Amino acid sequence: xxxxxxxxPEHLNHYGHLFGGCLxxxxxxxxxxxxxRDNPGCRFVTIGMDRVEFHRGVELGTVxxxxxxxxxxxxxxxxxxxxxxxxxxxxxxxxxIFSTCIxxxxxxxxxRKIALPSAEPTLV
Ligand SMILES: CCCCCCCCCCCCCCCC(=O)SCCNC(=O)CCNC(=O)[C@H](O)C(C)(C)COP(=O)(O)OP(=O)(O)OC[C@H]1O[C@@H](n2cnc3c(N)ncnc32)[C@H](O)[C@@H]1OP(=O)(O)O
Numbered sequence: 001x002x003x004x005x006x007x008x009p010e011h012l013n014h015y016g017h018l019f020g021g022c023l024x025x026x027x028x029x030x031x032x033x034x035x036x037r038d039n040p041g042c043r044f045v046t047i048g049m050d051r052v053e054f055h056r057g058v059e060l061g062t063v064x065x066x067x068x069x070x071x072x073x074x075x076x077x078x079x080x081x082x083x084x085x086x087x088x089x090x091x092x093x094x095x096x097i098f099s100t101c102i103x104x105x106x107x108x109x110x111x112r113k114i115a116l117p118s119a120e121p122t123l124v
Contacts, residue, residue, distance in 0.1 A: 001034040003066045004087075007058055018058035023084065023098060024049070026066065031080040031102040034068040039078075039117060044104035047077065056086075056097050063087040065094060071101060076113040079103045 005026060013019040028046055035044050058064070065085045072079040084098040108114045 001030070001037065001068045003030050003033075003068075005064050005066075007060055007062045007064065009060065012060060015057075016060070018062070020052075020054050023054075023058075024052065026064075027082045027084065027098070027100060028102060030066045031068045031082050032104065035070070035078060035080055035104050038070060039106075042106050042117065043108075044078075045107055046102060047105045048103045050101040052100055054098065056095075058086060058097060063089060064097075073116060073118065075115055077103050077105045078116060 007018050011018055011022045028049070032044060032046065036042065063086070065087055066082060067085075068080050068082045070078055071081040079101050080103075081101050082099065083096060085094040086097050087094045105113050106116055
């Protein structure tokens with residue numbers, strides 16, 4: 001799944017760059033939407049996020065492109081890889097700025113973990 005957002009003033013930290021917490025929120029939300037759309041009827045909660053590293057500051061007005069896709073499926077959990085790119089609207093080029101993997105667990109109505117709809121676990 002692909003999604004875009006633009007970095008606005010309310011997303012900046014006190015140094016004037018994108019606040020990392022905002023990026024993590026977007027990444028979690030977009031991966032959750034992708035998992036929920038790919039698995040209709042399933043309720044997912046986030047259980048874990050892989051290594052988080054910010055190697056590049058992101059400026060006000062930057063257009064961010066998010067790419068999320070399933071990378072691994074277990075019994076009750078599935079993992080989505082999310083990559084984030086900064087688009088340069090002047091040149092049309094884009095630069096990778098962040099990536100991580102997020103794991104979700106399927107819950108039933110009572111909040112207990114339950115098996116995913118598909119039969120066999122797969123690993124990448
Ligand atoms: C949801 C409703 C929305 C309503 C519409 C509004 C939407 C608006 C916008 C949405 C925005 C985004 C939303 C995001 C979703 C939250 O942010 S949810 C909030 C944060 N998350 C939580 O509160 C979950 C808290 N955790 C728990 O309740 C329990 O850990 C759980 C989920 C019931 C699991 O129970 P557990 O005994 O800890 O699980 P355990 O057996 O150890 O592991 C279960 C599976 O997870 C795997 N696992 C365990 N630890 C890890 C780890 N660290 N890393 C990777 N995998 C792991 C295990 O390998 C296992 O996998 P399988 O082999 O079964 O496939």
